[in-house]
Amino acid sequence: MPAASTRAPTPAASATATAPARRDAASRAAAPIKPKTPAAAASATADTALPTVGTAPGYYINVGLFAEEANARKTQARLLNEGLPAFRQELNNSKGRRIRVRVGPYATRAQADAAAEAIRAMALDAVVFKQ
Numbered sequence: 001m002p003a004a005s006t007r008a009p010t011p012a013a014s015a016t017a018t019a020p021a022r023r024d025a026a027s028r029a030a031a032p033i034k035p036k037t038p039a040a041a042a043s044a045t046a047d048t049a050l051p052t053v054g055t056a057p058g059y060y061i062n063v064g065l066f067a068e069e070a071n072a073r074k075t076q077a078r079l080l081n082e083g084l085p086a087f088r089q090e091l092n093n094s095k096g097r098r099i100r101v102r103v104g105p106y107a108t109r110a111q112a113d114a115a116a117e118a119i120r121a122m123a124l125d126a127v128v129f130k131q
Helices: 011-030 038-048 069-081 109-121
Strands: 059-066 086-093 096-106 127-130
Touching: 059 069, 059 109, 069 086, 069 096, 096 109, 109 127
Parallel strands: none
Antiparallel strands: 059 096, 059 127, 086 096
8 A cells, every 4th residue: 555545645735636626616607697688687687786895884994085097996905805895086177087995884984994994004194984
């Protein structure tokens, strides 16, 4: 009997073997379900429609308003890397196109204040407001 058959698999080997299966299951779960009839399509869309990003009630944090898309993306990436729910909103006004970076929503002011402190520790502006 070979010695390899009596040894338990290493964690790295077992993680590698199961990772593709998890990805496949995740990609199947993320795939949209297509309704079979137009009436079902309208009903499914109305029931599962999410609010536009940044419009749900709660507390948000303004982090910055950028003229350059690259700067807004970089700031959002920094926030996301810290585990903060950051998003961008495009604005068009008399000064031209601007991109706003915000974090949130948070259910309570205390949660938003704690996140704002973490953002300030990153040397970024953080102004809490209620939507």
